[in-house]
Amino acid sequence: MAHPHIPSRLWIRTPLAAFTANGLDAGGGIVVSGGIIAELVPAGGQPSAPCDSTFDASAHVLMPGLINTHHHFYQTLTRAWGPVANAPLFPWLQNLYPVWARLTPDSLELAVKVALAELLLSGCTTAADHHYSFPAGLEDAIDVEVGVVRELGMRATLTRGSMTLGTDDGGLPPQSTVQRPEIVLADSERLISQYHERGDGAVIQIALAPCSPFSVTKEIMAESALMAERLDVRLHTHLAETIDEEDFCLSMFGLRTVDYLESVGWLGNRTWLGHGIHFNDDEIARLGAAGTAVAHCPTSNMRLASGTARVLELEAAGVPVGLGVDGSASNDASNMILEARQALYLQRLRYGADVPVERALGWATRGSAAVLGRSDIGQLAPGMQADVALFRLDDLRFSGSHDPVAALLLCGADRADRVMVGGKWRVVDGQIPGLDIAGLIAEHSAAARKLVAG
Numbered sequence: 001m002a003h004p005h006i007p008s009r010l011w012i013r014t015p016l017a018a019f020t021a022n023g024l025d026a027g028g029g030i031v032v033s034g035g036i037i038a039e040l041v042p043a044g045g046q047p048s049a050p051c052d053s054t055f056d057a058s059a060h061v062l063m064p065g066l067i068n069t070h071h072h073f074y075q076t077l078t079r080a081w082g083p084v085a086n087a088p089l090f091p092w093l094q095n096l097y098p099v100w101a102r103l104t105p106d107s108l109e110l111a112v113k114v115a116l117a118e119l120l121l122s123g124c125t126t127a128a129d130h131h132y133s134f135p136a137g138l139e140d141a142i143d144v145e146v147g148v149v150r151e152l153g154m155r156a157t158l159t160r161g162s163m164t165l166g167t168d169d170g171g172l173p174p175q176s177t178v179q180r181p182e183i184v185l186a187d188s189e190r191l192i193s194q195y196h197e198r199g200d201g202a203v204i205q206i207a208l209a210p211c212s213p214f215s216v217t218k219e220i221m222a223e224s225a226l227m228a229e230r231l232d233v234r235l236h237t238h239l240a241e242t243i244d245e246e247d248f249c250l251s252m253f254g255l256r257t258v259d260y261l262e263s264v265g266w267l268g269n270r271t272w273l274g275h276g277i278h279f280n281d282d283e284i285a286r287l288g289a290a291g292t293a294v295a296h297c298p299t300s301n302m303r304l305a306s307g308t309a310r311v312l313e314l315e316a317a318g319v320p321v322g323l324g325v326d327g328s329a330s331n332d333a334s335n336m337i338l339e340a341r342q343a344l345y346l347q348r349l350r351y352g353a354d355v356p357v358e359r360a361l362g363w364a365t366r367g368s369a370a371v372l373g374r375s376d377i378g379q380l381a382p383g384m385q386a387d388v389a390l391f392r393l394d395d396l397r398f399s400g401s402h403d404p405v406a407a408l409l410l411c412g413a414d415r416a417d418r419v420m421v422g423g424k425w426r427v428v429d430g431q432i433p434g435l436d437i438a439g440l441i442a443e444h445s446a447a448a449r450k451l452v453a454g
Contacts, residue, residue, distance in 0.1 A: 007034030010423075011041070011051040015062035016393065017404035019358065021366040021379040029057060032386040035201065035423035039382050057390060060417060061404045063361065064379050065125025065387035066336035067368035070236075070274045070295035070324025073115035073129045073145065074100065074108055077448040079332040089242045089304050093172060096329060099452060101135045101177050105144055107447040112148040114444050117432055118334040119325075120154060123389030123416035125426075126369075126377055127154065128295075128324070130236060130274065132161025132211040134179055142191050146204055152435075153426045155202065155387070157372050158195075159209035159236045160188045164220045170252060172214045181220045184210075185227065192231050200376040201385055201422065205233070212238035213260060214248045221264035234270050234373050241275035242306045258283040267292060272371045274324065275300075276314065277307040284310065288317025293371040296363065298342040299333070300326035311343075311363070312351050322368030337391070337416070340364040341409040357406045390418040 027043025165171030269291030276294035344360035369378025419427035
């Protein structure tokens with residue numbers, strides 16, 4: 001029996017294949033101890049010291065837990081809604097804003113649980129959410145999210161979003177959905193002091209996230225940047241998602257998107273941007289020089305026909321790039337392994353067929369970790385958090401496949417068999433222990449129907 005003060009050692013052994021996101025060899029598996037990856041075992045090797053238990057991964061592809069950098073959990077309630085099924089971003093938003101204004105704490109909790117469960121089952125261990133809808137009665141939205149993240153045993157960067165520029169002042173959202181800046185800032189400060197964890201192994205982190213150029217004032221952008229600097233947290237917003245947004249920035253502020261970003265103090269390495277599609281060469285160079293990161297959301301960008309992010313050029317300029325599934329009303333799924341596949345294909349369409357499978361998996365892991373400002377997750381290496389995903393390749397879709405890592409994306413893996421977060425199994429045999437999925441679907445579906453019916 002292990003000594004109570006010495007963490008037990010688990011050897012996840014001899015995987016079918018291992019993707020480490022860093023070039024290290026984990027062909028013989030990994031050893032997990034005390035929630036941390038203690039060592040990588042090379043192909044054909046043995047752990048350096050005895051292990052208390054083993055998990056036979058010979059039927060699994062082993063990889064770091066996937067990391068989602070941009071999402072709107074609440075939108076799982078408005079998936080595939082007929083009136084916006086065939087609309088671009090601005091009309092899509094204008095139709096959905098009034099529906100989202102009817103969110104309640106109960107419906108939000110169900111929405112978050114569905115989004116997180118779906119992510120977890122797809123191999124995702126850390127998720128960023130951008131929540132910017134705070135109608136009357138939903139002032140504690142982020143607190144609700146914290147509870148669900150903890151319940152499912154995942155990690156999250158929860159961003160305190162905001163909309164402060166309503167239709168009365170030339171913005172896109174209806175006046176009923178905007179909040180006063182002082183309320184936004186006070187709640188932001190409360191959330192950071194109450195929940196934000198720092199350092200390796202952080203479970204909950206808080207970031208500040210005024211929604212977009214067309215829904216917030218310059219003042220709230222500038223004030224948020226000052227607060228982020230003072231309290232040392234990250235900044236997030238939507239930027240350069242559509243040509244409509246570019247036109248809005250020019251007419252409202254007399255600036256292109258990156259000039260606008262700089263004018264409010266956001267062009268720095270604290271910031272990550274949702275979408276980041278419509279940048280010219282000079283803007284890409286400036287973003288790279290500043291270390292500003294981009295969350296690439298391929299499925300959403302294709303669904304809303306927003307455009308294709310210039311990911312290879314962004315990375316070449318020094319911009320950290322990760323992946324986001326985006327809101328479940330424009331994806332309309334919360335599946336990170338499928339998002340990596342979509343990213344691979346969309347970027348091949350732009351740059352050619354030699355964009356490697358491993359590069360797309362890198363965006364979903366190590367790249368996404370960098371986007372969220374984390375160095376403790378996103379790769380398999382000694383000292384990293386034991387956040388891992390294991391995929392089986394015994395489905396019909398994989399039959400006849402030869403390269404197990406390539407097969408994950410090329411054959412369309414959509415579900416992890418095992419997922420570990422901080423050394424604890426959170427998905428076992430493709431299920432989340434203790435979560436009644438059928439009951440959740442019934443309750444969530446009823447809440448979705450009620451929300452849309454008004």
